[in-house]
Amino acid sequence: MVEMIYWKMHGLGNDYIIIDNREGIIGEKDITYLAKKLCERRFSVGADGLLLVYDSSIAELR
Secondary structure (H helix, E strand, C coil): CCCCCCEEEEECCEEEEEEECCCCCCCHHHHHHHHHHHHCCCCCCCCCEEEEECCCCCCCCC
16 A cells, blocks of 8 residues: 555635645556546545646646
């Protein structure tokens, strides 16, 4: 089991789960499955969406 640090933030009636994925721990093929599981209300964290943070070569974050 992997420990995952996340933040849950909200604004204007929506809430999102934010995960720092700059180290690439979450693979591209796992994102859809993870989003469905984490965003499910009453059975998990529950949110309107999942945002992953990546490094960027033209900005601070992507």
